[in-house]
Amino acid sequence: MTHIEKQTLRDLHRPGWRGTWFVLGFGSLFYGLVAATAYCLSAQLYWALVPLIVANTLLSHSLVIAFHEAAHGSLCPWRPLNEYLGRVIGLQAFNSLTLYRELHHWHHAHLGTPRDEEFWPFTDPAQPRWKRRLAAVGELLFGTLYTPVLYLRALVRSDSRIRVGRSRRLMIWAEVLAPFVVWGGVAGVALWYGVFAYFFLGYLLPAYLAGNIQSWRKYIEHIGLTGDSWATLTRAIRPPGWHGHVMSESVLHEPYHDLHHRYPKIPYESLPAAAKVDPPRSDDVPVFPSYRAALVDLLRxxxxPKFGPAWREENVPMPVVHAEIA
Incomplete structure (x- = not known):
């Protein structure tokens, strides 16, 4: 790598305010559509409900990705605001920013290994196929609830790798319990006043669908890959044309997820420029033109379902066969 390229990468690592404006804009639009959903339901404009729910689902998914950026500290250059926005999004997405950050560190540091607990049980060859299939069904159909349970497992199990002080552990538990207290209270009030349908269509259903989209995208990016590097353990997606760029921008350039694993501290808005400096290597892993094409590869x-170098044939332990004594 030349000196000019190194300097370019240094410049790309400087966070800007684009992510902050993204969250404020998409968040305002989300709650505006919640109000529009309530109005259409009260006015019996049922034909408008489906497009409104679809739009709010996509907005919710984009905000979940912004939560990921906040966990990396690159959503906003001012740290207190970055943490605040991350916790607000986590409250809506039933996620703890502090706990997610702890687990996500292991995901980047030990991608695809048994220490990558974001992908348990798929990174552990000791786990039987029926358990991995059951986990995949749970995550892909009930992602909004499955994900907090997966993270809690990593926190409370006896040999947990999460080592945090008392204050941070209290913060984790506060962030874990807050969504259930807040949204449980909102649901109770909605039931009491007979307006639960508004709450369900405006928030619960889009949140449920967004959680599933998040899980499918997570699987598309990693599941099924058994390489030994960031390039061979992440599907590279580069949608062509202006419409592809708009789609990529709307999901904070998640299609550049391979480069995110190579440069995890680069803010999302700089990933397209980073791709020009360090393009994907098609000899390591194919470059897909869309998530749809990558989904076809995942379905195989x-x-x-498995993930990581431990699944390579030379690394999978052979079963012990006990010969009978004649």
Whole structure:
């Protein structure tokens, strides 16, 4: 790598305010559509409900990705605001920013290994196929609830790798319990006043669908890959044309997820420029033109979901066969 390229990468690592404006804009639009959903339901404009719910689902998914950026500290250059926005989004997405950050560190530091607990049980060859299939069904159909349970497992199990002080552990538990207290209270009030349908269509259903989209995208990016590097463990997606760029921008350039694993501290808005400096290597892993094309590749592996170099044939331990004594 030349000196000019190194300087370019240094410049790309400087966070800007684009992510902050993204959250404020998409968040305002989300609650505006919640109000529009309530109005259409009260006015019996049922034909408008489906497009409103679809739009709010996509907005919710984009905000979940912004939560990921906040966990990296690159959503906003002012740290207190970055943490505040991350916790507000986490409250809406039933996620703890502090706990997610702890687990996500292991995901980047030990991608695809048994220490990558974001992808348990798929990174552990000791786990039977039926358990991995059951986990995939749970995550892909009930992602909004499955994900907090997965993270809690990593926190409370006896040999947990999460080592935090008392204050941070209290923060984790506060962030874990807050969504259930807040939204449980809102649901109770909605039931009491007979307006639960408004709450369900305006928030619960889009949140449920967004959680599933998040899980499918997570699987598309990693499940089925058994390489030994960031390039061979992440599907590279580069949608062409202006419409592809708009789609990529709307999901904070998640299609550049391979480069995110190479440069995890680069803010999302700089990933397209980073791709010009360090383009994907098609000899390591194919470059897909869309998530749809990458989904087809995932579906070939979904019957036996696995992830990581431990699944390579030379690394999978052979079963012990006990010969009978004549």
């Amino acid at each position: 592996d979904l019957g036996d």
